[in-house]
Amino acid sequence: MLESTKEAVKAMGLDIEVGYVTDMEEITKYGVMSMPVLVVNEKVASMAKVLKAAEVEKLLRKYE
Template identity: 70%
Template structure:
């Protein structure tokens, strides 16, 4: 009586917006398409369509290009899909179905550094 049912929530790989040290960044091993153990299988930018969200999208695309990874960066604006990730602050960056940054516009070099800290 009085106890609430615990709900399952998605735990971000790193909710520090990329400001943690390497030892704190969790290496992503979950697989959304079977390629996660070898590398990045999918990258998504979650946003409402604002200037900041577009800026993160461009930064992510540039970082991927610089790294030589052939993955398309998906831009998700559907609020229902965004809510499924548990994101409350946008823009957000999702790598292999794990939220790795939210509420911050990362520069291309910051996205690249975050991906390297995550083991890519």
Template identity: 55%
Template sequence: MNIKILGSGCPRCQALERETREAVDRLGLDAQIEHVTDLPSIMGYGVMSTPGLVVDEKVVSTGKVLKSREIEPLLS
């Protein structure tokens, strides 16, 4: 599984990455997590409001920091 956090690296983006890592650990998934900070790459996903969460190249959330329990169903 390939997971990307889209955002500049701001505290909200870091919080989403932390919550995503917690969800991955809790589910025991084998996943690569990457933080994408390059604006043209972020816009390439059509994301205009960060942070964004991409799972296997599909945008599943934008503009909010999800809690790990909210992320888990998106990873299943």
């Protein structure tokens, strides 16, 4: 999902940092139990689903 997210960010022309977190302590701060997770502006946008770039882009547009 990392690559899909990077692809969506690039397609949208956004200048934002895309991070990849593996620290379980950090992940549990968001109250999630299933991965992968997409977090946008400190809010869980998607959980337990591997998204394609178009799906990530659709979610990101909700946070513009």
